[in-house]
Amino acid sequence: MSYKALYRIYRPQDFNEVAGQKHITTTLKNALVNDKVAHAYLFSGPRGTGKTSIAKIFAKAVNCVKAPTENPCNECENCKGIQSGVISDIIEIDAASNNGVDEIREIRDKVKYLPGYVKYKVYIIDEVHMLSTGAFNALLKTLEEPPQHVIFILCTTEPQKIPLTIHSRCQRFDFKSITTKDIISKLKEIVELEKLNIEEEALAQIAIHAEGGLRDAISLLDQASSYSPEKITLDDVNQISGAVSAQMLIGLAEALVQGNSTKAIELLDALITEGKEVKKINMNLIEFFRDILMARNLRNLDENNYLYKDEQFIQLSKMISNKMTLYILDVLINAANEIKWSNSPKIYLELAFIKITDNEVSSSSRIISMIDDLENRLSEVEKIKEDVDNYKEKESENRILEIVNKAEETEEKDLLEDINIEEQQYEDELDEETPQEVFEKQLCDDIDETYSIEFVESILNNGDRQDKSILINKWNNISKTYSNDEEKYIAQILETGTVVASAVNKIIITFPSVSICNKLMNDSNKKFAINILARHYNRKIDFIALPDSVFTDITDEFKALWTQNKGGYINLSKIRCEGLVNVNKEVIENETETKPKIVTDALDLFGDIVKVKK
Missing domain, CATH: 1.10.8.60 (Helicase, Ruva Protein; domain 3)
Structure with missing residues (x-):
């Protein structure tokens, strides 16, 4: 057989040719140059990372005519003999097929004989974890105190299977996956x-x-x-x-994201017809959605991954949210676990596709889609804040100008001086505060009516952990408890929150979004929510909805005061705003025309600070 495989032709001949293991080659070269060669080494790491290659290079280096040297010369008779395999003092053993006690005893009996051609006998035992317990025990004493002319190099892909008594007798080198x-x-x-x-x-x-x-x-x-x-x-x-092409993966992913289970399963059938394995298809999909997460959340992407430069992939990564991507990954990973042990793997992948594209009201994918839609609407409402900022700033400037004109008309010097003072103060305030700060300050006025700190104090000072656990255990089924369409919407929003404290008849629920808290604390929505909770838990429960960050600050203050007071009733500072508003304050507007939905949403969220331009 004249043909030689490429991996054998291009096996590294010295340490400089080894790829990706600089931390190991540097250590071994220094040990060789300084004549600090150990009697036993343990090379562990993934397959194909250079363990056996480095062992052979090391065997050449210690026996090179030019030793001590950091690299074998590959020109002397010793190096050439070891490379070609004609020098019998370098013994390579496959422990997978020579794993018995008798084979190891034979090694133990022969190590006492001096090498015939070179300075050191080197035993390279590959897949050493395959040795039996008796074989390991037979190797122990020899490995601990071998003759001075013997070096052992043990190679393994599963170091956890090697006894600790062997580990302690070797210098261990951990090979890493090559980038x-x-x-x-x-x-x-x-x-x-x-x-x-x-x-x-x-x-x-x-x-x-x-x-x-x-x-x-x-x-x-x-x-x-x-x-x-x-x-x-x-x-x-x-x-x-057996890998799936990028275009086919993009087509599959688009079908799943768009909820088209028919197209997704048709593409799956086409791939299986081409000879692709179900396990490989599923793993490629997991890697694909992992790449979407990387593209959405990391600045420095792997420049060697051509997928990040594909225009269709870039557009798809912008279409899908992190929540939906993580949900799809969770379903696919669960399917991978089932596929591993199944004789009908295709069924599990088809079921995973149907679960991802499920559009029923109570399905997880539908709820995530609804939350994404809600957040998109809220982002539109946020744009109105900029208009509000600009409007308020302009109104304030007009007010000052109007007062100045009035003073000039009446020629009342005292009033004019007051106006000048007021104007100067206002200008100073504008220098100190940005329009956004002015807007947030006005938003924070009078929120205690909706977000009462006394309500929070009564819960935290009388907390019941057992009741909190009871509530949490049944929380994920709230979305099934509703009597009409209005309650259904509120129930689905409630289920996205987290119960963080309970005093039996009062609870605190946290949400990642400030806008959702304002929505739930509206009187009409809160009544729906209280009715849902009453039916779900068979008792009346009042609640307050708070953003995660606000509740974190409250608990930090509560813990600090508790430590200082060593018990007793804790009184807390008023709830800070961060976008929270008095959602039930009446809007004094004499407008009778119908407002667009985006405007009504803005009014619900921000109250009477919103001015609608004609």
Whole structure:
């Protein structure tokens, strides 16, 4: 057989050629130069990361004619003999097929004999975790005090299976998965030397598919060159690796996000017909939605991942929220666990698709979609705040101008002086406060009527942890407790909150959104909510809705005061605003025309500070 696999041809011959394990090669080179070679080493790490290659390089380096040296010369008779395998003093043993006591006893009996050709006998035991308990026990004494001419190098992918007594007798080196960047760099060297024609995207896909194993990457490149000798494309790599193409993944993801279960299952059938494994399809989808999360939340993305540059992928990542992406990932990961042990994996993936696209009222995907829609509407309302800021600033300037004109007309010097003072004070305030601060200050006026700190004090001072646990255990089913459409909407919003404190007949519920708190504390909505809670728990429960950040500040103050007072009734500071408003304050407007929905939402959220321009 004349052909030699690429991974064997391009196995590193010295430490400088090793990719991605600088922390190990540097340590070993320093030990060699300073003649601090240990008698036993344990190399552990994922497959294809260089454990056996480094062991052979080390064996050459300690026996090189030029030793002590940090690298074997690869020119002397010793280096060439070890490389070709003709020197019998370097013994490589596969523990998977030689794992019995007798094999290890044979090693123990032979180590006392001096090497025949070189300075050190080196035993490289691969997959050492496969040794039996008796074999490990037989190796212990020899490993602890071997003759001076013997070095043991144990290699394993599962170090947790090796007894601690073996660990303690070795210097351990942990090999890490090789980065995609380093794999691509090494593959480019091989491509250039072999004069292969391959697309950049195909090279990146090989590196990603290898999952940190350089040997796997080189083997896949070798296979791809045999499959398509003229030019290796991305589709070629996907065909031989069983991976799903980016375009097909985008199509599947769009169908799931849009709630089109029929199209998603049709695409799944097409992939299975092409020969793709269900397990691989599911894993590719998990990686795809993981990439969406990365694209949405990280600034520095992996430049080697070509998917981040795809325009369709970028548009899809903008369409979907973090909540929906995490929900889809949760469903797919659960499906992966079921697929692993099933004889009918396709069924579980189809069920996962249906669950993701479920559009029934009580389904999790529908609730998440409704919350996303609500947040989008609230973001539109936030835009009105800017108009309100500009309006209030302009109104204040007009008021000052009107007073000044009046003073000039009446020629009352005293009044004019007062006006000048007032004008100067107002200008100073404008210098100190931004329009946003002025807006927030006015929002904070008189919120105690809606957000009573006394109500919060009565709960925290009389907290009942057992009742809180009872409430939490049944909280996720609130959305099923309603009697009409208005209550259904309120029930779904309630379920997105968290019960953080209970005094049996009074509770505190927190939400991530300030606007949702204002919505729930409106009199009519709160009555609906109280009725829902009463039916769900068979007792009347009053509540206050607070943003997470506000409640965190309240609890911090409560704990500090409790520590200072060592018990007793705790009185707290008034609730700070952060966008909370007195939602039940009447809007004094004599407008009779019908207002657009976006305006009514703004009025509900911000009260009488909103002025609608004609």
